Amino acid sequence: MVSLSVTMAPAFRLSLKAKASDNMSHLMVDFSQERGMLQGLKFLPVPATPEIQVSECQVCDNTVTVIWTLPEPDSKIDHYILEHRRTNHEGPPRIREDYPWMVVEGIRELEHTLTGLRFDTRYITFRVKACNKAVAGEFSEPITLETHAFTFKLDSASSHQNLKVEDLSVEWDSSGGKIQDIRKEKNRTNSPMHSPARSALMSPKRAPTARPGRDRFTAESYTVLADTVIDAGQQYWEVKFDKESKAFAVGVALRSLGRFDQLGKSGASWCIHLNNWLQQSLTAKHNNKARTLDCPIPGSIGVYVNYEEGVLSFYNAKTRQLMHTFKTKFQQPVIPAFMVWNGSFSVVTGLQVPSIVQSGQRKNSNTSSSNASLT
Structure with a gap:
């Protein structure tokens, strides 16, 4: 063994001695404790697929x-x-x-x-x-x-010219919300691009034509229809309306509903009608017959149709209280129909028939009022 001693300046009063050993044991590290910890680790497996x-x-x-x-x-x-x-x-x-x-x-x-x-x-x-x-x-x-839900949009192209239709909301506009669109269309068709001389040169398949149904409803038939018919099954939707509307109606109609016909005034439509003109009233109407309903006016109405059974029912959308049921036999497809005068409403679609409505229909199948009883 070789030893080396170094003596530093007296001011430090330190001495450093370097030594070397044969086995170098002083340089060994003991990992036995860490090895035990690693061996004790348990890794989580990947979860199974549900x-x-x-x-x-x-x-x-x-x-x-x-x-x-x-x-x-x-x-x-x-x-x-x-x-x-x-x-x-x-x-x-x-x-x-x-x-x-x-x-x-x-x-x-x-x-x-x-x-x-x-x-x-x-x-x-x-x-x-x-x-x-x-x-x-x-x-x-x-x-x-x-999902089994009924979804539709409102057909703005065939609505009354005084109805302003935006998506599923409608507002009555005394200035004619639709008239402005008609005037723009007329100005467009009277432009040189649409002159008779130019049109004569165009292929008949590409000839500009007015949209069908622009005057679908007129006079006091402030009506708008949905764009989807009901020809089978059970369907349900809701409508929320302004209670201050002078008049409002919701129901279904045949596609043959006349352009001057108000909802409930002919055999082509069935509806619940709210009247705030002079005296407030809530009535069920069909074929120009009406029946006054003895129930509070709700903030929104649920409409249920069972096409095969010929059932059209109206509910308080919040309480699910039955307001009125028409019993008939639909010979043709029907379409959701709405009317408003001096007011507004919005429609909620994409709804399933509520289970409480379905169970109530089964209980009331023998006691529901029919359109024949309207006076």
Whole structure:
């Protein structure tokens, strides 16, 4: 063994001695404790893929309940992520869809309920994945549920010229909200681009033509129809109206409804009519017969149609109280119809028939009033 001593200046009063050993044990590190800790670690596995139980899922009252299971119990699952997307296509999702996935996170149970939905597509697709505190698993196979809701728009092209139609809202305009559009159309067709000489040179297939139904309703028939007919099944929609409207009506009509006909004044329409002119009244009308209804005027009205059974019912949309039922036999398709004078209203579509309405219809099937009783 070799030793070396170095003595520093007296001011430091230090001495440094370097030594070397044969086994170099002083340079060894003991990792035994860390090795034990690493061996004691337990890594979380990737969660298994859930399976959605289609037969147990429910679509009712504009709510959807989705239920799923795991291949085997896993106590390490922390939460689930559910995604849903609207679609008009049945079956597996396509590569390109019109609507994005909507995400619901932090679900702790093996089911989840979506409430307050408005169905503007025929179907809705779901998928779910499980997550633990470390990693998320794979999404389940997507499933598609049918919504069974009635969706329509208002046909502004055929509405009365004094009705201002915007999407599903309508306002009566004394200055003629539609007249301005008609004048613009006339000015456009009178321009040199649409002169008779120029039109004569154009192909008949491309010749400009006025939109059909521009004068569909006139005079005091302040009416607007939906753009979708009802020719089968059970349908439901709601309408919220201004109670201060001088007059308002909601119901259904045949497509043959006359351009001068007010709702309920002929055999081609059935309606509930609110009159605030001189004296307030609420009546059921059909074929120029009326029946006064002894019920409070609601803020919104629900309309139910069972085409095969010939049933048209009106409800207080908030309380679900039955206001009136027409019993008839529809020989032709009917279409949602609305009328307003000096007022406004808005329509809510994409609604399923409420379960309380369906059960009430079964109970009242033998006691409902009919149009034959109107006086």
